[in-house]
Amino acid sequence: MTNFAVIGNGAVGSVIAHELKSAGKNVRLFGRQEQQIILSLPQQVKLNVTSLVVNQEKFDYIFVAVKATRIAEIKSALNKMCHDHTVIIVCQNGIGQLSQFDMAPSFQAAVYISGEKNGLRVKHFRDKKLVLPDHPLMRQLKQALSDTALVIEISSSQLTIIWYKMLVNLGINTVTALSKNTAQILELSQVRDLVQTLLEEGILIANTHGESFTHEVVDEIMAIYDGYPPEMGTSMYYDMLEGRQLEYDFIQGEFYRLARLYHLTTPVLDTCCTLLSAYQYKKH
Numbered sequence: 221m222t223n224f225a226v227i228g229n230g231a232v233g234s235v236i237a238h239e240l241k242s243a244g245k246n247v248r249l250f251g252r253q254e255q256q257i258i259l260s261l262p263q264q265v266k267l268n269v270t271s272l273v274v275n276q277e278k279f280d281y282i283f284v285a286v287k288a289t290r291i292a293e294i295k296s297a298l299n300k301m302c303h304d305h306t307v308i309i310v311c312q313n314g315i316g317q318l319s320q321f322d323m324a325p326s327f328q329a330a331v332y333i334s335g336e337k338n339g340l341r342v343k344h345f346r347d348k349k350l351v352l353p354d355h356p357l358m359r360q361l362k363q364a365l366s367d368t369a370l371v372i373e374i375s376s377s378q379l380t381i382i383w384y385k386m387l388v389n390l391g392i393n394t395v396t397a398l399s400k401n402t403a404q405i406l407e408l409s410q411v412r413d414l415v416q417t418l419l420e421e422g423i424l425i426a427n428t429h430g431e432s433f434t435h436e437v438v439d440e441i442m443a444i445y446d447g448y449p450p451e452m453g454t455s456m457y458y459d460m461l462e463g464r465q466l467e468y469d470f471i472q473g474e475f476y477r478l479a480r481l482y483h484l485t486t487p488v489l490d491t492c493c494t495l496l497s498a499y500q501y502k503k504h
């Protein structure tokens with residue numbers, strides 16, 4: 221029987237593991253230590269978490285759902301979990317991390333699973349969708365998961381979808397993290413102006429790199445933000461409040477790196493990146 225591992229017992233990993241288990245799949249959810257967590261969907265289910273470091277088993281499919289900042293920590297355990305035909309699905313925001321998964325064929329999913337982890341509790345807010353690149357191994361996976369409640373989509377323009385998510389994260393994550401305030405800051409016209417300029421600079425970078433977003437995407441993304449509840453935080457906002465390392469290198473940092481590569485003028489992005497990287501300086 222095909223076996224599945226999910227590494228990371230947080231908002232994304234818990235939902236994936238639960239849906240695989242509910243469909244009768246052979247799945248193990250891995251975290252830092254043996255424990256039991258409670259997932260609210262909103263009905264509450266208990267999930268057993270196995271310690272990643274003591275694992276001896278090998279898996280056919282491994283979903284990686286730790287934050288991108290934690291990849292180095294899990295690499296040696298991940299190496300031991302792979303056999304000759306293992307396939308890795310990296311369920312993370314950001315761009316640039318895939319090259320770190322050289323132990324098996326690896327694919328990044330565009331993740332549409334929204335939730336939040338707090339101690340031993342995970343709350344699922346909405347969506348259970350992964351968009352995967354068009355590749356025979358991903359079509360096989362879609363088939364293998366067809367009897368689960370996860371929505372698996374295969375898209376030939378999946379990279380564009382990941383770039384679109386990058387833009388969505390660039391605007392709201394940056395300003396909520398730097399202001400340490402929730403989505404309510406978009407009620408301020410100066411913040412809206414700043415976010416719109418950030419998005420315009422982000423589109424310039426993405427398009428120079430090969431995408432072709434139109435200017436209307438700025439309004440589209442602003443409309444997405446306007447649908448957020450004012451009290452909503454972002455993952456970068458919560459990471460900042462908790463003093464944790466940010467997924468900066470894989471989101472804003474990737475835009476910044478490409479802006480340098482293509483000699484683009486992006487003053488608002490540059491200022492935000494200076495402050496975000498200063499936040500992390502000598503802290504982690």
Ligand SMILES: NC(=O)c1ccc[n+]([C@@H]2O[C@H](COP(=O)([O-])OP(=O)(O)OC[C@H]3O[C@@H](n4cnc5c(N)ncnc54)[C@H](OP(=O)(O)O)[C@@H]3O)[C@@H](O)[C@H]2O)c1
Pocket residue numbers: 227228229230231232233250251252253272285286287288290293294311312313314331332333334335336337455467
């Ligand atoms: N949450 C969302 O709504 C959402 C939506 C779309 C995309 N994403 C993306 O999905 C990815 C995962 O996010 P998330 O929100 O699920 O993160 P999360 O809630 O922080 O969960 C990550 C889990 O990984 C565990 N972990 C960290 N380091 C580990 C290690 N060395 N060994 C074993 N387990 C380890 C964490 O345990 P500890 O808590 O003990 O550190 C935590 O349980 C991120 O790239 C995020 O940007 C998230």
